[in-house]
Amino acid sequence: MIKVEGLTKRYGRVVAVDDISFEVQKGQIVGFLGPNGAGKTTTMRVLTCFLPPTSGTVRIAGFDVLEQPLEVKRRIGYLPESPPLYPEMEVTEYLSFVGRLKGIPKRDLKRRVDEVCDRCAIGEYRNKLISKLSRGYRQRVGLAQAIIHNPDVLILDEPTAGLDPKQIIETRELIKSLAGEHTIILSTHILSEVEQTCQHVIIINKGRLAAPPDTVENLTRRLRGAESVAVEIEPRDGVPDAATAQRRLEQVAGVSRVLPRDGREGRLLFEVESLQGRQVRAELARAVVEAGWNLTELRPVALSLEKIFLELTASEQAAGGAQ
Amino acid sequence: MRNILTIYRKELKSYFASWVGYAIIAFFAVVFGYFFYVATAIFVNQSFQSQMMGRGFPMDMHEWVIRPLMMNVSVIGLFIIPMITMRLFAEEKRSGTIELLMTSPVRDVEIVLGKWLAATTFYACVLAISALDLIFLFVYGNPDWKPILVAYLGLLLQGACLLAFGTFISSLTRNQIIAAGGTFAVCLLLWVFEWVTAYETSTWARVVSYLSVLTHFEPFAKGLLDSKDVVYYISTIFLGLFLTVRSLESLRWRA
Numbered sequence: 001m002i003k004v005e006g007l008t009k010r011y012g013r014v015v016a017v018d019d020i021s022f023e024v025q026k027g028q029i030v031g032f033l034g035p036n037g038a039g040k041t042t043t044m045r046v047l048t049c050f051l052p053p054t055s056g057t058v059r060i061a062g063f064d065v066l067e068q069p070l071e072v073k074r075r076i077g078y079l080p081e082s083p084p085l086y087p088e089m090e091v092t093e094y095l096s097f098v099g100r101l102k103g104i105p106k107r108d109l110k111r112r113v114d115e116v117c118d119r120c121a122i123g124e125y126r127n128k129l130i131s132k133l134s135r136g137y138r139q140r141v142g143l144a145q146a147i148i149h150n151p152d153v154l155i156l157d158e159p160t161a162g163l164d165p166k167q168i169i170e171t172r173e174l175i176k177s178l179a180g181e182h183t184i185i186l187s188t189h190i191l192s193e194v195e196q197t198c199q200h201v202i203i204i205n206k207g208r209l210a211a212p213p214d215t216v217e218n219l220t221r222r223l224r225g226a227e228s229v230a231v232e233i234e235p236r237d238g239v240p241d242a243a244t245a246q247r248r249l250e251q252v253a254g255v256s257r258v259l260p261r262d263g264r265e266g267r268l269l270f271e272v273e274s275l276q277g278r279q280v281r282a283e284l285a286r287a288v289v290e291a292g293w294n295l296t297e298l299r300p301v302a303l304s305l306e307k308i309f310l311e312l313t314a315s316e317q318a319a320g321g322a323q
Numbered sequence: 324m325r326n327i328l329t330i331y332r333k334e335l336k337s338y339f340a341s342w343v344g345y346a347i348i349a350f351f352a353v354v355f356g357y358f359f360y361v362a363t364a365i366f367v368n369q370s371f372q373s374q375m376m377g378r379g380f381p382m383d384m385h386e387w388v389i390r391p392l393m394m395n396v397s398v399i400g401l402f403i404i405p406m407i408t409m410r411l412f413a414e415e416k417r418s419g420t421i422e423l424l425m426t427s428p429v430r431d432v433e434i435v436l437g438k439w440l441a442a443t444t445f446y447a448c449v450l451a452i453s454a455l456d457l458i459f460l461f462v463y464g465n466p467d468w469k470p471i472l473v474a475y476l477g478l479l480l481q482g483a484c485l486l487a488f489g490t491f492i493s494s495l496t497r498n499q500i501i502a503a504g505g506t507f508a509v510c511l512l513l514w515v516f517e518w519v520t521a522y523e524t525s526t527w528a529r530v531v532s533y534l535s536v537l538t539h540f541e542p543f544a545k546g547l548l549d550s551k552d553v554v555y556y557i558s559t560i561f562l563g564l565f566l567t568v569r570s571l572e573s574l575r576w577r578a
Contacts, residue, residue, distance in 0.1 A: 048426040052575055073428040084423035086333075088340040100329040101427040145423070 001026045001153060001183040002047065006056035009042050016042040018207040019056070024200070026152075029179045030213070031194030032187040034204040040187040041081060043204070044155050047185070048078045061152050074103060077151035077182070081158050083142025087131035091122060091141055094130060095148055102149035116144040120174065136167035143171070147178065154178065156186040160193060172197050227274040229281055232297035233288060234267050240293055242268055252287045254278035267296060326429045330437025331444075334411070338445045347406050351399065352452045358395045359456040362388045384466045385546060393474040393544040396453065397537060400446075400482055401510040407445055408489025409503035411438045412571075416497040421574075431571045435564055439483075439490050446482040450475065470546020477543020480556035481536050485510055487563025494570040513537075 002024040009017040017039040024030050034040050045051040046058055049069040057064060063071040086094055095113045104112055117123045120140040125133060130141060139159065146154055159175065160168045175197055178184060188194060194201050195216060203210040233245055240248070242260060245268050249258045256275045263269035274280040281298060288295045338344035366387045373382065415421040424434055460466050489506040496502050516535035519528045532538050536559075539552040 045422075048422075050422055050426050050575065070428045070430070073426055076426065078422070078426045080419055080422045082419050084418070084420040086337070086418075086420060088337055097329065097333050098423065098427075101326065101424070101429060103428055 001028075001061060002185070003059040004043075004047075004056070005058075007043065007046060007053050007058060008055045009039075009046060009051065010054045016207055017046070020204065020207075020209055021056075022202055022209070022213040024183055024185065026183055027180050028200055029175070029184045029186070029198045030200045030202060031198035031216075032185055032202050032204065033189070033191065033194050034187075034210075035189055038189075038204045039207040040189075040204060041157055042207075044078075044157050044185070044187060047153075048076055048155055049073055050078075074149070075152045077146035077149065077154045079142045079146040079154075079156045079159060081161065083138050083145070085130045085138060085141060085145075087129070089130055090127055091130060091133075092117070092126045094141065095144055098145045099148045104149055112148055112150075116148050119147070120144040121170075136163050136170075139163060139167070139171065140174075143174065147182070150181075152183060154182045154184045156184065158188055159186055160188070160190070168193075227278070227280060228301040229272045229274070229284060230261070230297065230299050230301050231270045231272055231284055231288065231295070232263060232267050233270075234294040234296045236294065240268075240291070245293070246270060248287060248291055249284065252280060252283045254280045254283060269297075271301060326433040327437045327440070330424075330429070330434055331441045334438050334441030335444055337410075338407075338441070343406070344445065347403055348449050348452055351403060351449045352455075354399055355392075355396065355453045356456060358392055359453075362392050363460075384460065384464055385470050388460065389466065389471055389474060390544045390546075393478065394541070396450070396478055397481055397540045397544070398514065400478065400485065401514055402507070403449060404446070404482065404485045404489050404510055405503040405506035407442050407449075408486055408493050408506055409499045410493070411442060411490050412494040412567075413496050413499045413502040416494075417499075425571075425575070431568050435490065435567045435571060439487055439564060439567070442486045442490065443479070443483045446486060447479055450478055450482070467546075473546045473548050474544050476548070477540050477552075480543075480553065480560075481540050484536060484556045484559040484563065485513070487560045487567070491563050491567040491570060494567050494574075510536075 002022075004023070005021050007017055007020045008015070020039075020043065032040050032043070042051065046053050046065065047060065049065045049072050052066055057066075059065075060072045061075050063075070065072050086097075089097065092113055095116060096109055099109050099112055100106075117126050120143050122137060122140050122144060125137055130138065133141065139162075143156075143159065146156070156175065160171050163171060172193070175184065175186065186193075186197065199215060200213060201216050202213045231249065233240070235241070235245075246258050246260060249255060249270055249272055252272075254274050256273050259271045259273070261269040261271050272280065272284060281300070285295060285298055366382070366384070369387065370382050412421070415424065425431075457471065461468075485506075488509050489502075492505040492509065493499075493502040495505070513534065513536045516531050517537040520532040522528075533555075536556075539555045542549045542552055
């Protein structure tokens with residue numbers, strides 16, 4: 001549905017986006033992840049034909065953004081970082097205006113406006129002036145505006161920025177409910193958002209792809225060559241003490257290091273990291289039980305996106321520093 | 324065509340959605356009313372005098388009332404036009420709605436035409452208010468309506484031309500004040516170019532004077548429809564709109 005090849009965008013001498021390539025299949029929700037100033041918004045603006053690429057090609061539904069911008073624009077719904085609203089208009093008036101602008105035939109217009117009002121739960125505010133709406137409702141009107149012409153591709157630039165926690169959850173649910181009919185790209189610098197909403201993730205840092213586009217699970221697995229396991233031991237009458245337990249765990253074959261963590265209710269908690277490519281869970285369990293201690297918990301620790309992200313951007317920086 | 328109409332309707336409506344539109348109309352109505360009063364008062368005074376001196380009574384109402392009035396309106400227009408055009412693009416750029424327009428399946432030309440046509444229509448509404456005063460001339464006198472129509476056509480053409488430049492200047496900035504100031508400066512310049520011929524009659528002075536919007540309005544005020552002046556206005560409108568489309572395009576490249 002979306003195909004980006006070697007996309008580069010320069011502002012004068014500043015390179016905002018540097019040789020990015022990725023592909024998005026129909027019906028996917030893709031998270032576009034990166035710290036502020038990584039080039040997320042620039043990439044999205046190129047995808048929506050707001051900015052032309054300096055070099056490289058971008059195709060949306062088979063149409064090139066430079067050659068056939070009108071065809072591309074017809075198939076794209078775009079919610080910029082701040083929703084593009086006219087405060088002096090009423091909600092329905094605004095949505096009809098956008099609908100006409102996007103080329104919805106006159107006879108369908110009213111029906112579409114009603115549909116997106118329902119979809120985005122703004123029905124009761126439909127006759128209010130946009131200037132009187134709260135931030136969360138403005139965001140919803142912005143989203144309604146993006147989907148009014150039922151576009152193939154939805155591009156959402158930080159759709160949850162500036163919302164309160166309840167609104168964030170509602171907006172995420174709304175976005176999830178839109179998947180399937182629409183191919184969605186959403187940008188964010190919040191990692192948990194990608195974990196919760198998206199199937200695929202594209203990580204971008206300083207205008208470059210920090211990792212090849214992948215599913216969230218694959219990315220975690222690929223980065224986690226070594227296993228990380230949380231081991232919780234319940235001591236009886238002060239046996240074992242933390243130092244003894246740690247020493248025992250370190251002796252297990254395949255363990256690279258053992259990090260003490262804060263356990264609850266007097267239990268001892270360790271995070272055990274294995275050597276590259278070694279499975280150590282069974283060994284750990286046996287070691288603890290054979291020592292006659294109570295093993296209360298043994299679970300693999302998922303590498304959070306937070307960690308992945310830091311790792312990727314850190315290695316990027318190290319590589320950059322070495323040049 | 325439909326896209327032009329969509330933008331046109333939205334723009335025109337937004338002129339009447341806030342008090343600014345009404346304030347402009349009210350301002351014009353007051354100023355025009357004052358000039359109208361002065362012009363008719365002088366006319367009445369003069370005709371009394373000429374009657375007492377035994378000259379023929381029917382003085383030329385167009386020459387004495389309409390023409391000076393229309394010349395005044397064309398100058399008032401210079402002050403009103405920046406207020407009409409300052410919002411057009413500057414506001415969209417400031418609030419970010421320009422992203423909506425430029426990512427919709429609409430051509431740049433259609434955006435520009437829609438906005439400019441709305442501005443011109445609004446200016447026509449402002450001018451139409453002055454007809455309220457002119458009705459009195461028809462009630463109490465018998466002026467010829469054809470030269471009045473020509474004068475109004477001239478005002479509209481002059482306005483449309485300056486509005487095109489105002490639209491262009493508005494597309495250059497995201498600050499409405501700068502847009503208004505810049506437009507006013509251009510309007511003023513195009514006005515004072517006319518004065519050059521007052522002290523100079525050389526070729527360059529005549530060229531500069533030819534560039535002035537007021538030079539070309541004078542025949543209209545007299546009730547003269549000269550193709551030379553119509554061509555001047557239409558070509559400057561084209562220039563203004565062309566520049567606006569280019570400026571909008573360059574937005575993408577400069578960003």
